[in-house]
Amino acid sequence: MSDLLERLRGRGWRMTSQRRVVAEVLNGDHVHLTADEVHVRAARLLPEISRATVYNTLGELVLLGEVMEVSTDGRAKRYDPNAHRPHQHLVCSRCGTIRDVHPTGDPLVDLPPGERFGFTLSGADVTYRGVCPACA
Amino acid sequence: MSDLLERLRGRGWRMTSQRRVVAEVLNGDHVHLTADEVHVRAARLLPEISRATVYNTLGELVLLGEVMEVSTDGRAKRYDPNAHRPHQHLVCSRCGTIRDVHPTGDPLVDLPPGERFGFTLSGADVTYRGVCPACA
DNA sequence: ATCTATGCAAAGACTTTGCATTTTT
DNA sequence: AAAAATGCAAAGTCTTTGCATAGAT
Numbered sequence A, B: 001m002s003d004l005l006e007r008l009r010g011r012g013w014r015m016t017s018q019r020r021v022v023a024e025v026l027n028g029d030h031v032h033l034t035a036d037e038v039h040v041r042a043a044r045l046l047p048e049i050s051r052a053t054v055y056n057t058l059g060e061l062v063l064l065g066e067v068m069e070v071s072t073d074g075r076a077k078r079y080d081p082n083a084h085r086p087h088q089h090l091v092c093s094r095c096g097t098i099r100d101v102h103p104t105g106d107p108l109v110d111l112p113p114g115e116r117f118g119f120t121l122s123g124a125d126v127t128y129r130g131v132c133p134a135c136a
Numbered sequence C: 001a002t003c004t005a006t007g008c009a010a011a012g013a014c015t016t017t018g019c020a021t022t023t024t025t
Numbered sequence D: 001a002a003a004a005a006t007g008c009a010a011a012g013t014c015t016t017t018g019c020a021t022a023g024a025t
Helices: A004-010 A017-026 A035-045 A051-064 B004-010 B017-026 B035-045 B051-064
Strands: A068-070 A078-080 A088-092 A098-101 A120-131 B068-070 B078-080 B088-092 B098-101 B120-131
Touching (some): A017 A051, A051 A078, B004 B017, B078 B098
Parallel strands (some): A088 A120, B088 B120
Antiparallel strands (some): A088 A098
16 A cells, blocks of 8 residues: 555655665565565665664664564564554464454453553554464 | 462472572562573572573473563563463553553454464464553 | 483674764755 | 764674583482
């Protein structure tokens, strides 16, 4: 749908060739790359790009709210460009692959006051676990 | 309630002084320590204990299913001794503190077949996010 | 006596940082 | 020209590993 690059341009994000290739690599659905995977793919388009820049850029995109950081167990963080559309994740317990899934009914379970321990709630994540077809 | 140490003894777990202090440190409710925190506290009871042993022991407890690994964002993994009782986590977005919360209604949302992408589902985690009283 | 856990120190995976240089606006 | 991004290399955090020694059953 909406193009990450366009959205960023619209927000007046200073554009460089490095940032452009990072945004290109991240664009799409069911994209959940690690920083290193982003670096490898970005380097195919722009060989000189450094790992540091990839990390910087990913950090920026997260701050801008355009990309979400997803941490699955002990593995490297993954970056999900679907920050604008609420969704949940289905994670393969074997290989770590992630698919986006979309709420069906009303999965946003609320927490009763007695269970809040004084916290100010901001939301809830749901992560489904299972084994993907490739690993089964 | 149930004592972690007792449960482990009952399962014929080879007991050493190191393992004993790790189990003691982990025992309780709302305990979600990092490996390093476990090491510090264990070392107060048994100064010679090494980090490697703490990591080994935590890994064992996870394999035995007596302790759960909880990964919150990019921080170090935390270890939760409440593996036996189903519960969810309420995480402070500011400081990372975790509280256990217990299902009220039926929070286990099911995923419709059309959204499974061929995965064999094994379960779902719910994590509530918010700001804890200390950080607010 | 046998079998396993421990501890050290080194390596490894992932990420961040400081600073001089280059690029964008 | 001013402001900000890049890249390098070094350091930092968290975790794992190999192997000789110590300890549990």
